[in-house]
Amino acid sequence: xxxxxxxxxxxxxxxxxxxxxxxxxxxxxxxxxxxxxxxxxxxxxxxxxxxxxxxxxxxxxxxxxxxxxxxxxxxxxxxxxxxxxxxxxxxxxxxxxxxxxxxxxxxxxxxxxxxxxxxxxxxxxxxxxxxxxxxxxxxxxxxxxxxxxxxxxxxxxxxxxxxxxxxxxx
Amino acid sequence: xxxxxxxxxxxxxxxxxxxxxxxxxxxxxxxxxxxxxxxxxxxxxxxxxxxxxxxxxxxxxxxxxxxxxxxxxxxxxxxxxxxxxxxxxxxxxxxxxxxxxxxxxxxxxxxxxxxxxxxxxxxxxxxxxxxxxxxxxxxxxxxxxxxxxxxxxxxxxxxxxxxxxxxxxxxxxxxxxxxxxxxxxxxxxxxxxxxxxxxxxxxxxxxxxxxxxxxxxxxxxxxxxxxxxxxxxxxxxxxxxxxxxxxxxxxxxxxxxxxxxxxxxxxxxxxxxxxxxxxxxxxxxxxxxxxxxxxxxxxxxxxxxxxxxx
Numbered sequence: 001x002x003x004x005x006x007x008x009x010x011x012x013x014x015x016x017x018x019x020x021x022x023x024x025x026x027x028x029x030x031x032x033x034x035x036x037x038x039x040x041x042x043x044x045x046x047x048x049x050x051x052x053x054x055x056x057x058x059x060x061x062x063x064x065x066x067x068x069x070x071x072x073x074x075x076x077x078x079x080x081x082x083x084x085x086x087x088x089x090x091x092x093x094x095x096x097x098x099x100x101x102x103x104x105x106x107x108x109x110x111x112x113x114x115x116x117x118x119x120x121x122x123x124x125x126x127x128x129x130x131x132x133x134x135x136x137x138x139x140x141x142x143x144x145x146x147x148x149x150x151x152x153x154x155x156x157x158x159x160x161x162x163x164x165x166x167x168x169x170x
Numbered sequence: 171x172x173x174x175x176x177x178x179x180x181x182x183x184x185x186x187x188x189x190x191x192x193x194x195x196x197x198x199x200x201x202x203x204x205x206x207x208x209x210x211x212x213x214x215x216x217x218x219x220x221x222x223x224x225x226x227x228x229x230x231x232x233x234x235x236x237x238x239x240x241x242x243x244x245x246x247x248x249x250x251x252x253x254x255x256x257x258x259x260x261x262x263x264x265x266x267x268x269x270x271x272x273x274x275x276x277x278x279x280x281x282x283x284x285x286x287x288x289x290x291x292x293x294x295x296x297x298x299x300x301x302x303x304x305x306x307x308x309x310x311x312x313x314x315x316x317x318x319x320x321x322x323x324x325x326x327x328x329x330x331x332x333x334x335x336x337x338x339x340x341x342x343x344x345x346x347x348x349x350x351x352x353x354x355x356x357x358x359x360x361x362x363x364x365x366x367x368x369x370x371x372x373x374x375x376x377x378x379x380x381x382x383x384x385x386x387x388x389x390x391x392x393x394x395x396x397x398x399x400x401x402x403x404x405x406x407x408x409x410x411x412x413x414x415x416x417x418x419x420x421x422x423x424x425x426x427x428x429x430x431x432x433x434x435x436x437x438x439x440x441x442x443x444x445x446x447x448x449x450x451x452x453x454x455x456x457x458x459x460x461x462x463x464x465x466x467x468x469x470x471x472x473x474x475x476x477x478x479x480x
Contacts, residue, residue: 005180005181008181009180009181009184012181012184012185012188013184013188016185016188016189016192019192020192023192023196027199031203034203034207038210041214042217045214045217045218045221048221049220049221049224052221052224052225053224056224056225056227059227060227060282061307061308061309061310061418062418062421064308066307066308066478066480067478067480068477068478068479068480078425080425080428081421081422081425083425083428084421084422084424084425084427084428085421087424088417088420088421088424091255091256091417092255094281095255095256095281095282096281096282097280097281120428147434147477149434154434154476154477
């Protein structure tokens with residue numbers, strides 16, 4: 001009689017363990033489904049942010065021309081300021097929540113030369129931030145201006161450039 | 171017979187106890203999940219607001235206004251920390267679901283935003299407008315968030331402010347010559363002689379008084395910042411902005427030292443260095459009082475130098 005009862009208790013216990021395991025598994029499946037949805041939402045928002053930022057970042061005071069080239073200009077990057085900014089970029093590493101920021105001269109067409117203090121202004125490519133796990137990039141067109149001198153006369157030289165912003169993949 | 175009866179009873183008791191434990195655990199998990207879900211929803215709303223703030227980032231246009239509609243009746247809080255390279259802005263959203271506030275304690279932290287809210291804003295619809303802060307060059311875009319339920323009445327403001335507020339077309343902003351007709355508005359008075367003012371702005375003297383506390387400002391953007399924030403938040407955000415000014419001044423200094431500037435002289439270096447010295451000694455908005463002279467010098471030197479720095 002005792003044995004029968006013991007078997008019954010064991011049966012119930014196994015049943016309950018199986019039931020618990022089933023619910024835990026369902027719970028885990030539900031959680032992972034929820035988390036993947038959350039990650040997707042976060043990525044979509046980051047993507048949206050990168051799209052907006054690619055069109056707005058050139059107007060940030062760290063890059064913008066302000067009135068250095070005559071009147072106030074929109075989507076104008078001060079090339080000299082950009083070069084000066086390179087020395088301060090570690091300070092700005094978390095500032096915009098982006099993983100990559102590059103500015104590439106596209107017209108007049110020249111071969112790609114990465115800008116550094118030794119070759120500036122004879123270069124075409126500013127690599128400001130280039131992090132790992134970068135997602136797709138978003139671009140917008142800007143004018144890249146600087147002061148030039150020719151036979152002692154100073155003039156504003158503006159070229160067409162592309163600003164490339166990429167965000168971190170979560 | 172008696173033993174079998176006892177056995178059955180024991181297995182039932184055992185099943186009930188374990189079942190109760192499982193049920194308790196399941197209920198506990200569901201409650202936790204609901205809390206996590208509401209927190210994640212709040213963080214998501216904060217993130218959406220931050221994305222919207224990016225689109226309000228100004229270039230040269232003055233004052234841009236926009237309406238945010240949230241799916242739930244919510245409270246939006248702004249937190250501020252002045253530590254780190256540029257300090258940080260926190261945005262916290264708490265939603266009201268079935269008459270109960272879903273308290274979220276995780277703010278969305280941003281380094282490049284400056285959001286001003288008077289304590290907190292509560293509604294389903296919020297107005298945000300932004301304005302560039304210049305000191306003396308452009309530093310950042312300041313954004314002001316107000317609840318659509320809260321009316322603000324600007325009494326007898328200077329023409330520039332009046333025109334700007336009218337141009338914003340925000341339903342919760344009213345400009346009046348003498349008295350406010352709307353119900354329980356925040357009264358912002360620009361000249362003495364008006365009664366029951368919540369905020370007294372001494373526009374020409376660059377300060378305003380709110381709840382007995384003085385807020386010093388340097389331009390219209392920082393004046394609005396004072397109107398739409400608490401003293402603590404204002405001082406913290408001003409500290410963050412001064413850090414940004416300092417960094418931008420260093421960038422401009424570096425720009426002067428670039429080779430291209432050997433042919434195109436900028437005579438601002440000395441003024442810029444004394445400006446950086448002034449910025450390093452900044453402790454609170456009261457120090458803005460001493461900035462007028464140095465700002466004028468810096469601005470005129472830049473305006474009339476061979477090559478303008480900004």
